[in-house]
Amino acid sequence: MCNGSCNELCPVAKLCREAIGGFSATLAWGTSDRRVQVFHILCLLCVGIYAILLPWMRPQWLVDNIYAEATKVGNSVGKQRGIFQVAVLVLAVLNFMCLIMLGLASRAMKSEAISRLIDEQLRENEKFRSHFLKALRTSYSISVLLLLLVVFIYGILSRLSRLPHPSAFVMGWSPAFFSAWALLQMLTFIRLLAALAMNKVECFYRELEATGNGINGVNGIHGINGSVNASSACLEAQDFAETAVPGHWLHLLREHQKLLRHLKAMSSAISATVLVFQNVVAGSSLLSLWVARAYQKDALPSTGYVLLAFTMMCSGIFAMLPLAYITDLCQSRRLGRRSLLNLADKYSGWPMSAEVHAEYMRFMQHMNMAEAGIYLPNMGMVTRASLTNQIMFYVKVLPLALALTLGWWRRG
Structure with missing residues (x-):
């Protein structure tokens, strides 16, 4: 386990620096030196303070834009000023929550559970290491492009709004960019940890699958670097009784218990970070819905803010998908789905000696009794079925939200 004074010894620090360098807004939090971390803290604090002070300073460009926007949507100037003031205050709070989220992410990445996962899987498996680093760079690049897309959309809106100061429109809502940047980087963080845990589950899956390939007993299960040597031809079920030796299933049971401890430790390490992440997403979505309601007299912006809230809520759910894949691979019972339970049940009809069958x-x-996968206190076991149910709930609520904000069916 590493601390702030020995960053160079932290496996996660070395991995992230090798993949994306030391200046990413979130991952660098746990991998950079003190100067970079202080720079990130100051940036988020300055943005939060800027969002709080902006409505009180009332620069002329802000007054002109608020007056023009109030005339456009049919609100009084005082009401429009209040809408902007509440919106930027909420954005300031979200920025401070992102600051907490970054600190929790740094703590999770420096935890003993995550460091142990990296030590066991990436240090000796060079093929997985190259694939993992490539996937991490890709995820980071996508997050950068998405942030640029957000800024571009705001720039287009500033031109289409026909405000007196279109460039200042982007400046006024700039605190939202920092929250979006931190949220996008959290997707990279979650994908990093999910890939590590998934590889651990895949290793056990291959070991269990090798039981039917003539590799049995405690000896001979692992090849070089802990990988499974599955070069033997798959045995027929009737030959299984000759190859399944006593102690093999007890060995697999102990290996599965080790896997459960790894997954439990990782779930505990990331639970606080994911909880704050979901609260930031929920707060951003509620802010968009509130602004949509405030713009109810203009159908187009009202509808746009509702759709933005819907997109953010769905993105928060989709961010959990890599974690759901781990749980499904561990314990899914759906017909035809690849999982440890389905694979283990395949051997139930194969002939075994009495002693081996008892094992x-x-x-x-x-x-069947042990729950395996990623568990989060606020969500329980993260599965694709639970995430799909939440997405479908949002889809059902979307027409109601549009109706309540009067975005499509009514003008004020």
């Missing part, structure tokens, strides 16, 4: 039944009882 197999003990192994299956453990597999």
Whole structure:
């Protein structure tokens, strides 16, 4: 486990620096030196303070824009000024929450559980290391492009709004960019940890699958670097009784218990970070809905803010998908879906000696009773089914939200 004074010894620090360098807004928080971390803290604090003070300073460009926007949407100048003031105050709070989120992410990346996962999987498996680094760079690049897209959209809106100071429109809403940047980087953070845990589950899956490939017993299960040597031809079920030796299923049971400890430790390490992440997403979505309601006399912007809130809520759910894949691979029972439970159940009809069968039944009882996967206190076990249900709930609520904000069906 590393601390702030020995960043060079932290496995996550070395990995992130090798993949994307030391200046990413979120990942660098746990991998950069003190100067870079202080720079990030000052940036977020300055943006938050700027958002709080802006409505009180009332520069002339802001007064002109608020007056023009109030005339456009049919609100009084005082009401429009209040809408902007509340909006930027909420953005300031979200920026401070992002600051907390970054600190929790740094703590998670420096935890012993995550460092151990990297030590065990990436140090000796060069092929997975190259694939992992490439996926991390791709995810980081996508987050940068998405942020540029957000800035571009705001720039287009500033031109289409026909405000007296279109460039200042972007400046006034700039605190939103920092929250968006931190949220996009959290997707990279979640993907990094999910890839590590998924590889751990895949290793156990290959080991369990090798049981039917003639590789059994405690000896001979692992090849060089801990990988499974599955070069033997798959045995027929009738030959399984000759190759399944006592102790094999007990070995797999112990390996599965180790896997559960890894997943539990990782779930505990990231739970606080994910909780703050979801609260920031929820707060941003509620802010968009509130602004949509405030713009109810103009159908186009009202509808746009509702759709923006819907997109943000869905993106928060989609961010959890890499974690859901881990849980499904561990314990899904759906027909035809690849999972440890389905694979282990495949051997139930294969002939075994009485002693080996007793061990197999003990192994299956453990597999059926123990919950395996990613557990978050506010969501429970993260599965694709639970995420799909939340997405469908948002889809059902979307028409109601549009109706309540009068975006499509009514003008004020």
